[in-house]
Amino acid sequence: MSQSFAKNTFNQLKNKAEKAIHRGLDQHIKLAVTGLSGSGKTAFITALVKHLTSQADEKNLPFFDVIREKRHIATKIVPQQALTIPTFEYNKALNSLLPQEGEPHWPASTERINTLRLAIKYQSNAGLRGHFAPQSTLYVDIIDYPGEWLLDLPMLEQSFQTWCQQQYTLLTQTPRLHKAQLFLEALSNLDLNASVNESQLADIATQYQQLLKGLKKETKLAMLQPGRMLMPGELDGAPLLQFFPVAEVPDEIVVGSNLAHLKKRYDAYVKEVVKPFYAQHFRHFDRQIVLVDVLSALNEGTETLYEQSRVINQLLNHFNYGEAGFLKRLFKPKIDKLLFAANKSDHISAKHHKDLALLLDSVVHEQSNHLKFDGVQIETMAMSSITATQPRQIIEKGVMLDCIYGKPLGENEWLTYLPPQPPARLINKDEWPSKGFAFLSFSPLPSPDKRLNHIRLDHVMQYLLGDKLT
Numbered sequence: 313m314s315q316s317f318a319k320n321t322f323n324q325l326k327n328k329a330e331k332a333i334h335r336g337l338d339q340h341i342k343l344a345v346t347g348l349s350g351s352g353k354t355a356f357i358t359a360l361v362k363h364l365t366s367q368a369d370e371k372n373l374p375f376f377d378v379i380r381e382k383r384h385i386a387t388k389i390v391p392q393q394a395l396t397i398p399t400f401e402y403n404k405a406l407n408s409l410l411p412q413e414g415e416p417h418w419p420a421s422t423e424r425i426n427t428l429r430l431a432i433k434y435q436s437n438a439g440l441r442g443h444f445a446p447q448s449t450l451y452v453d454i455i456d457y458p459g460e461w462l463l464d465l466p467m468l469e470q471s472f473q474t475w476c477q478q479q480y481t482l483l484t485q486t487p488r489l490h491k492a493q494l495f496l497e498a499l500s501n502l503d504l505n506a507s508v509n510e511s512q513l514a515d516i517a518t519q520y521q522q523l524l525k526g527l528k529k530e531t532k533l534a535m536l537q538p539g540r541m542l543m544p545g546e547l548d549g550a551p552l553l554q555f556f557p558v559a560e561v562p563d564e565i566v567v568g569s570n571l572a573h574l575k576k577r578y579d580a581y582v583k584e585v586v587k588p589f590y591a592q593h594f595r596h597f598d599r600q601i602v603l604v605d606v607l608s609a610l611n612e613g614t615e616t617l618y619e620q621s622r623v624i625n626q627l628l629n630h631f632n633y634g635e636a637g638f639l640k641r642l643f644k645p646k647i648d649k650l651l652f653a654a655n656k657s658d659h660i661s662a663k664h665h666k667d668l669a670l671l672l673d674s675v676v677h678e679q680s681n682h683l684k685f686d687g688v689q690i691e692t693m694a695m696s697s698i699t700a701t702q703p704r705q706i707i708e709k710g711v712m713l714d715c716i717y718g719k720p721l722g723e724n725e726w727l728t729y730l731p732p733q734p735p736a737r738l739i740n741k742d743e744w745p746s747k748g749f750a751f752l753s754f755s756p757l758p759s760p761d762k763r764l765n766h767i768r769l770d771h772v773m774q775y776l777l778g779d780k781l782t
């Protein structure tokens with residue numbers, strides 16, 4: 313009997329110790345904000361900081377437990393841990409959304425990697441019950457980066473040969489084919505087996521870069537590689553970037569030939585650019601939000617929507633997932649909670665948010681099924697980091713219409729408009745509406761009281777951080 317008493321006491325102590333260590337370990341988390349270019353990463357981070365640092369009230373964030381339970385003390389940006397990476401320019405982003413004077417505008421597209429650390433000070437539940445550590449701080453590390461750079465991650469597993477097969481095939485199909493004519497013509501004049509001709513390679517690489525830039529500007533196609541051709545950062549003009557896909561790469565390549573040079577540059581790009589970027593910044597996350605701009609993809613049609621779906625599913629292969637017991641996390645952090653967010657849901661009426669979430673659910677179904685099996689918690693939500701519209705109900709011919717009101721991007725007039733209903737699952741070409749979809753984009757709303765509005769950002773915070781703030 314005394315033995316079992318001792319065992320029970322020991323177990324209780326062990327439990328307590330584990331809980332204490334657990335609490336200690338949970339003081340830091342790394343949040344992966346993932347999304348293709350234009351999906352809303354920078355806007356999301358700006359909104360997260362703004363709401364936590366200056367709008368953290370119950371009315372604004374009712375579904376974030378730490379706020380609703382009045383346990384949030386204060387949040388602020390604190391010095392980051394990574395000293396070699398520039399700091400996220402929060403004030404710059406906020407000033408463009410809430411300017412002292414003039415029209416608000418969206419923050420610019422991100423050109424280099426940057427980071428930010430948030431400290432959330434709160435009253436722990438344990439503290440409320442009269443135990444030790446009444447106040448705790450959760451540090452949240454976030455990085456922001458050009459979405460284009462994310463597109464390179466699949467290249468980590470591809471040889472020059474397999475990359476060419478994939479990319480060249482895409483260039484010879486709709487919707488790329490007619491835009492790729494000039495590049496394909498220039499390529500047909502290149503003798504791959506001839507001795508290297510640096511200037512010809514540079515010219516064709518420039519053509520390829522123009523093609524990628526044109527595709528980026530005019531479409532929402534997601535498979536545009538190499539990403540640094542679109543957003544070179546410090547690599548602008550480097551020979552490392554002067555490569556492009558060719559029709560066929562034989563197993564044996566003539567030494568010193570044009571083809572040998574292309575392969576060498578591809579290999580160097582993967583080894584010296586993609587790998588270090590991945591190794592330094594894309595490991596060791598604890599939580600992840602994947603922002604997806606499903607509505608813009610719908611605007612363009614089936615090819616874009618399916619390509620976006622393929623790329624997102626592929627990208628997720630590059631993060632570490634799994635159940636994160638405290639010992640496991642100590643040695644190898646893993647993402648144990650993942651949120652797929654159908655962003656910019658303020659572009660549609662509220663009654664269709666559910667359809668949007670269901671559509672995203674079917675876009676990511678392949679990976680999420682797989683990850684759920686491995687014990688990862690997954691949720692899909694329609695949200696908006698920064699709402700740019702207001703709901704308006706209009707009665708037309710006796711029927712109540714749920715419209716939205718806002719200023720379409722690049723226009724001067726305000727508009728009340730009835731947005732289309734998104735499909736509630738991935739639809740194929742035959743099911744696609746004959747006129748396609750036409751969702752509008754909007755400028756940010758002016759805000760005299762200097763507050764930002766959101767849709768379900770509090771649900772997002774609760775899902776990603778709530779359990780770390782108990």
Ligand SMILES: Nc1nc2c(ncn2[C@@H]2O[C@H](COP(=O)(O)OP(=O)(O)OP(=O)(O)O)[C@@H](O)[C@H]2O)c(=O)[nH]1
Pocket residue numbers: 347348349350351352353354355356418419420421422423457458459460655656657658659695696697698699700701753754
């Ligand atoms: N209506 C609405 N539009 C948004 C929202 N978030 C982003 N946008 C729009 O999407 C655009 C891109 O958002 P960013 O936050 O710059 O996207 P990003 O993922 O950081 O893009 P890169 O820096 O290019 O990788 C913005 O300029 C806005 O037009 C949102 O919550 N609501």
Ligand SMILES: [Mg+2]
Pocket residue numbers: 353354355420421422456457458459
């Ligand atoms: Mg950005």
